[in-house]
Amino acid sequence: MDVVAYVDGFNLYHGLKSKYGHAYLWIDLVELVRQIRQHDVVLKVRYFTAIVKGEPDAALRQETYLAALAAHCPELGIVRGHFKKKTARCRDCGSRWTCACDPAQTFHTYEEKLTDVALAVAMTMDAASAYGDMSVLVSTDTDFRPAVEASLQLAPTRPVMIACPPGRVGPKHDFSGRVVSFAIPEKHLQASLLPEAVPGPDGRIYQRPEKWSG
Template sequence: MGRAVLYVDGMNAYHGIRSKYGREFLWLDWFALARQIRAQDEILAVRYFTTIVAGEPDAARRQETYLAALTAHRPEVQVVRGRYQKKTFKCRSCGDRWTCACDPPVAFRTYEEKLTDVALAVAMVKDAAEGYGDTSVLISTDSDLNPAIVASAEIAPERTIHLACPPGRQPPSRTFPPNVVPFLISRAHLAASLLPDAVSAGARTYERPEKWR
């Protein structure tokens, strides 16, 4: 039996799962999923990195309800929040994503996720350097995390690093050190890892949003 630490890239996992299965598995118990994919290991920690969506109040409320239900049901899950930063683009040339035919050009506003990848990468490398657990499980296929994967593998060559690819995502094509092992999270893993439809926490009850059923 090993001792595993899981790092969940919340947005990468969300978009992968949704692209493959719609909203069926968004009400997910990440600690239960950790036990599904690493049944032979002791789960030391599940660190869930995410950012509350900006500019979409209904979606943000669903996300807050989910995080409250998750942490109430699974206090073992540590939620680490980033933030969204506003970005403004002005149309510049025909064919650009942010263009229009207006004169003068119209400015488009969007949001960029900040801090989440950095926080995940730092936690992953720190745990490897300090020998916290002997197995890392990264749930993401974001190539921005490749330097953290390589650094963890080189710092602790005796540590196995599993890249658990969410459904709807492909394993990375690049070559990693030999102690880095990719695999796919299956539909069966997800189906066995849902939160109860209603989670009570003291006087509060958090219910699975209708849109996520």
């Protein structure tokens, strides 16, 4: 079968980091899908992510990783969302914008935007246009349930598989037995790391960030 995979970048990142620290953050996403579906052909891997705000060092590591992926994985498509500033409530008084506590404070955070919508649309459109024979969703975010349901309705014979990032629990909905959910084993992660240094088409070398080395 020709496989099209959809990777929820932050769901995968937080799963990897929470269980294995930095060991597998330098992951070759195309090779990971090949490990998951070893007897199939990986037609396309769509990676949905956004560059973090307010953390320049982390943003630089992300950009290095994305450049390495783009140079090393021709089957990969990177879809970027963005982070939007939002307000958060004080944990003590629950107010927004300005805290009612003494001394008064203002709380801000960032919220990821567009990546989930983009993934859901791509998954649904691929099913509708018969692009590939199978969908593999790398995420346990239940917000993608409508996209899975739409895919099943549009392409009833197209298998949908949910590959759960480490430490993440798969969706409880069984979709009438038409969706297979499974945990990504560590051996697949071990077999899917990018080279320590990835040459780019412009002659640049993208080195695995030192913070991601262990």
